Amino acid sequence: MRYENVKGTRDFLPKEMEKRQYILDVVRETFEEFGFVEIDTPSLEKWEVLSKKDAGGEGILEETYKFEDKSKDLIGLRYDLTVPLARFVAMNKKLPLPFKRYQIGKVWRYGDVSKGRLREFLQADIDIVGAESILADAEVLACASFALKKLKIDFLIRINSRKVLNSIMKKVGIKNEFVNDVLRSIDKLDKISENEVKKELFSKGFSKDVVEKIFEMIRSNSEELNVDGMEELNKLSEYLKLFDIRNFKIDFSLARGLDYYTGPIFEIVSKNKNIGSIAGGGRYDNLIELFSSEKIPATGISLGIERIFEILSDYPKKKRIFVALASEDVFEDAIKIVKMLREKFYVDYDLKGRKLSKQMEYANAKKFSIVIIVGKKDLENNKITIRDMESGEEKKINIKDLESFLENLKV
């Protein structure tokens, strides 16, 4: 019998995890530099939280894992980190506001696997709760930008506003209750073609005339349309420049799929690889109110770690050392060297009592950077042999000089 992963999920090998961990370290450090603090919420949320009207919305609930636990409570796996944050804020009313939090964690969506989308993936979110100023929107965008810059990713920020979109919808005569439905279709523009989106809108019952008018307007990006929300977008542009960010453009065709957005919305795309957005977010001034009695404005952005992982080709690799035993009788001395080196380095040794040649094969297959060979005769002279696995060069050095020798190698 062959065993497999659950469809839409995957394992990550050590080489991949080294890269992922590098991304997370950079992202986490940047979040902290921008004054965000970390929280964690459970993967499991009550269904009544996830399905709250006007939270994520119908579109996302269709993709949400939902089940009864053993006491018949209806629960689900979170589909994002924003709705749980809203619940968290409602349950922690004494938090001094603004509350700038980050959270890094898995989310689950039962999406279309055929398009290479994972059903379990990692998000890194920053949100600012309790600040109505557009400065807060600029702050989350600046923070996300700096993280991506540190990762040397070439990107473009697309910004729009739900107010602009609502205003366009009003102008073409779409009733309030159908607006989200239209936006969910428009949101698919970076996954399917414009014609396919139009077809979807026709099939939802919107007329050719209305649909064409919508596309004319969202493709114009023009201030002359005289829509609401432009003032906000201009303010956001101003603040972004203050943070030295110039790689952004206003794009009326950006919609974002979740129902809870109320103001500016944004998305970050890679300039080099066409793999959808690598970050997305926006302002959601009404979401927290759904869980709390108070109206608390909020804005945030979510970095898609899996997507960033796909784009990133270069990252610093860790130097690892393998201590090889030339013969069994040096075992205790080798362990002493291993213990000493582990205070500063990443060190492994033979656990199987293999011959030296087999140990070298293993060290090679495992891509250790350096092998230290411990031999009986060398030990008598307080020496060991160091082999650089990349160059193949070997060198005998005194044991007492080993640490400083390796430290210099590190640079």
Next chain:
Amino acid sequence: MRYENVKGTRDFLPKEMEKRQYILDVVRETFEEFGFVEIDTPSLEKWEVLSKKDAGGEGILEETYKFEDKSKDLIGLRYDLTVPLARFVAMNKKLPLPFKRYQIGKVWRYGDVSKGRLREFLQADIDIVGAESILADAEVLACASFALKKLKIDFLIRINSRKVLNSIMKKVGIKNEFVNDVLRSIDKLDKISENEVKKELFSKGFSKDVVEKIFEMIRSNSEELNVDGMEELNKLSEYLKLFDIRNFKIDFSLARGLDYYTGPIFEIVSKNKNIGSIAGGGRYDNLIELFSSEKIPATGISLGIERIFEILSDYPKKKRIFVALASEDVFEDAIKIVKMLREKFYVDYDLKGRKLSKQMEYANAKKFSIVIIVGKKDLENNKITIRDMESGEEKKINIKDLESFLENLKV
């Protein structure tokens, strides 16, 4: 309406996350020093993997979250990181062995909430796959010990062997097929009293005579019992001493609840706080074979991060800086200072256009270590005011000296 967490799950506040992150950083660094490399596997596993006969066993399956996804596939949330590792190894046959991997992730068990046990909790596991030598068992124990030592936790390692327990069971006449059932009861010894365990065994149909004999033997810890597995335990003791580990004891009453163990088993308990084990594991030489056609020996240990979190009282706190604006007209200058400082420090500033007094209240409530006050007049002389929030001391310094001043404060 009041919203709540799913029963048995909890949120972690920023202060708690700073502590958790510190623990994870130390643990991760130690794992790497010992030559372990990281993998990740999905939270979701196929039910046929989790429920594989002789894997975790019946006891754990009763506590496992199980549900159908939208395509009616039966899946579950992993209850540990070991069974997924066995599947991973079976699916990656080209891995050079021994494979020393670590994994840090959430696991889910529908356990008894009344005893303060969480249903979603974080484990950090190290395992060595493909090494039959007891040296590998010593290696995982040494690694776990070093991580706990770095965290300044006072602990004791209890070691036993399934071979010892099986031998005892044989001596008192327990049939093979009932052994795991007996061990699952004995495993409860650190959660319920000896009398309650005995009662449970009576109710399972074992006679008073047999149960008393079992307890006599598991309480003896004596080599004179002449049971199998003692040679292994002595070898393990020897290796542990080689790694400078002396805080361990052989304890025949240690059973471990999972079915898959075959050799040495171990558990680490806190000396100061009675909160159950903070780490546990053992050798499982038959588990991987269940998923693969090959027999591949393995051993490992799992650190319970939530338990370590409970024990740890002291950890290094991060210094955070708040930049306060004395008046609105210094906004652009303040942003310049924020941008500069963020290259090295954790920096926040006012997002709400509040008065200075309100900003100071906020900085105080949020426990910032340092506040930098940017004022119009000071700026004219290229100065800013620095306030140490712990001592209350204030000092005016030149802006160009700001960075080096803060760096010295850090030490």
